Amino acid sequence: xxxxxxxxxxxxxxxxxxxxxxxxxxxxxxxxxxxxxxxxxxxxxxxxxxxxxxxxxxxxxxxxxxxxxxxxxxxxxxxxxxxxxxxxxxxxxxxxxxxxxxxxxxxxxxxxxxxxxxxxxxxxxxxxxxxxxxxxxxxxxxxxxxxxxxxxxxxxxxxxxxxxxxxxxxxxxxxxxxxxxxxxxxxxxxxxxxxxxxxxxxxxxxxxxxxxxxxxxxxxxxxxxxxxxxxxxxxxxxxxxxxxxxxxxxxxxxxxxxxxxxxxxxxxxxxxxxxxxxxxxxxxxxxxxxxxxxxxxxxxxxxxxxxxxxxxxxxxxxxxxxxxxxxxxxxxxxxxxxxxxxxxxxxxxxxx
Numbered sequence: 001x002x003x004x005x006x007x008x009x010x011x012x013x014x015x016x017x018x019x020x021x022x023x024x025x026x027x028x029x030x031x032x033x034x035x036x037x038x039x040x041x042x043x044x045x046x047x048x049x050x051x052x053x054x055x056x057x058x059x060x061x062x063x064x065x066x067x068x069x070x071x072x073x074x075x076x077x078x079x080x081x082x083x084x085x086x087x088x089x090x091x092x093x094x095x096x097x098x099x100x101x102x103x104x105x106x107x108x109x110x111x112x113x114x115x116x117x118x119x120x121x122x123x124x125x126x127x128x129x130x131x132x133x134x135x136x137x138x139x140x141x142x143x144x145x146x147x148x149x150x151x152x153x154x155x156x157x158x159x160x161x162x163x164x165x166x167x168x169x170x171x172x173x174x175x176x177x178x179x180x181x182x183x184x185x186x187x188x189x190x191x192x193x194x195x196x197x198x199x200x201x202x203x204x205x206x207x208x209x210x211x212x213x214x215x216x217x218x219x220x221x222x223x224x225x226x227x228x229x230x231x232x233x234x235x236x237x238x239x240x241x242x243x244x245x246x247x248x249x250x251x252x253x254x255x256x257x258x259x260x261x262x263x264x265x266x267x268x269x270x271x272x273x274x275x276x277x278x279x280x281x282x283x284x285x286x287x288x289x290x291x292x293x294x295x296x297x298x299x300x301x302x303x304x305x306x307x308x309x310x311x312x313x314x315x316x317x318x319x320x321x322x323x324x325x326x327x328x329x330x331x332x333x334x335x336x337x338x339x340x341x342x343x344x345x346x347x348x349x350x351x352x
Contacts, residue, residue: 002329015105015114023075030078039081043330045337049344052085054295054317055214055241057172059140061085063308063336066299066320067144067175067218071122073131080139083333088320089128090144091177094162096124097148100182106265110256112303113272114323115265116248117182120146125166132170143171144218149183156189157201164202174213176202179220179247181269187220192230199238207239214241221246221278221300225285232290242295242317245286246279272323276301280314287315303328305339312340 010018030036050061064086065079073089080087099121106115122128125145135141145163147156160176167174176199178189189195199217206212217240219231235243248269252262255274279300286296298316302308303324311319324332 002331007327007329011107011109014103015107016102019069019105026075026078030081036078036081039078040083043081043083043334045083045334045341047337047341047344050085050337050340052318055173055216057140057214059085059318060138061337062312062318062340063333064088064140064142064297064318064320065325066322067091067142067177068116068118068322069325073128073135073141076132076139076141077136080136082330083337084139086140086142086172086318088142088144088175089132089171090122090175091120091146091180092122092125092128092143092163092167093120093146093148094125094159094166095148096127097121104268106268108255108257108262108270108272108274111272111274112323112327113255113257113270113274114326115262115268115270117266117268119149119182120180125163129166129170132167135170140173141171142173142175142216143167144175144177146177146180146183147186153185153189153194156194157198160198160202161205164205168209168213172213173216173241174202174206175216175218175244177218177247179218181220181248181250181267190220190223190227190231192234196234196237199234199240203238203240216240216242216244216297218244218247219282221249221275221282222251223282228282228285229289232286232294235290235294240294242297243286244297244299244320245282245316246275246300249275249278251278271300272327273301273303276303276307276310280310283311283316284314302336303332305332305336308336309339309343 052059052062067088067090100119104117147159248271283298295317297318298311299320
């Protein structure tokens with residue numbers, strides 16, 4: 001139904017308007033008695049063999065929703081019915097902010113991609129935390145955190161700490177986002193020295209808690225191998241639990257969409273199929289260089305079950321969807337989990 005009916009209608013609308021329309025209607029539909037149970041029947045794949053134990057958490061399956069779609073944790077219960085093993089909310093900043101001026105979200109249908117320059121639009125950490133105090137049971141929630149646009153980089157750590165403290169009791173793991181291209185100078189925080197200082201301050205607070213939360217770092221796909229080596233060093237020094245690879249790219253290479261059209265959209269991060277190969281390269285490099293010692297959440301260009309399996313085979317422990325979910329619909333989650341179930345069934349039994 002999504003591909004034949006809903007998607008053609010939604011793709012006639014402005015991309016951001018379509019996003020909010022889907023959210024509003026999913027919320028209304030889920031309020032109908034029995035609707036959430038129906039969604040679970042349609043999209044969830046129950047299978048003990050799909051479970052994953054990663055950084056101390058048990059995920060019911062390895063397919064998650066990437067940060068950016070539900071920035072304010074507004075639809076956690078509804079999205080959980082669509083078969084996701086985890087949902088990452090955010091990016092959340094200490095104070096509410098509107099983000100960049102619209103239009104700021106653009107489709108590239110020929111490439112099955114998106115360009116966005118949303119700019120961390122969200123309701124602020126306190127509002128998101130209040131909503132998550134009523135979160136549904138049974139789904140892992142990640143908190144993706146960032147800094148406000150008007151916070152200088154030298155004070156960035158204080159912003160991340162505010163978010164960390166506000167969300168600590170209502171999320172299961174944290175992701176420090178310093179890799180979005182849509183907040184001025186944010187990516188400068190990926191450099192080795194400022195990143196160590198930032199992560200260490202957050203981790204110092206985390207490790208004083210009775211039960212510290214897994215702390216991950218989300219990185220850009222545009223880093224060189226030397227920079228990726230630095231990331232691994234930083235991860236070891238600051239005792240990170242894992243990495244999220246990758247965020248959107250600033251590259252515009254090898255697109256099918258005419259250059260004039262792409263240029264007319266202006267700056268922003270590119271996601272979707274054009275990112276698939278590079279994101280997988282980064283995952284494979286990090287996995288090989290770390291000898292598999294650091295869990296990786298693979299995200300970028302997953303539009304089919306084969307794409308998800310490619311990320312897992314490259315070394316990812318979990319995967320996340322964003323643009324592929326928009327282009328393919330919720331059936332994509334089920335298809336990936338069914339493919340994993342089928343692969344598990346094909347595995348020969350271990351010798352006893």
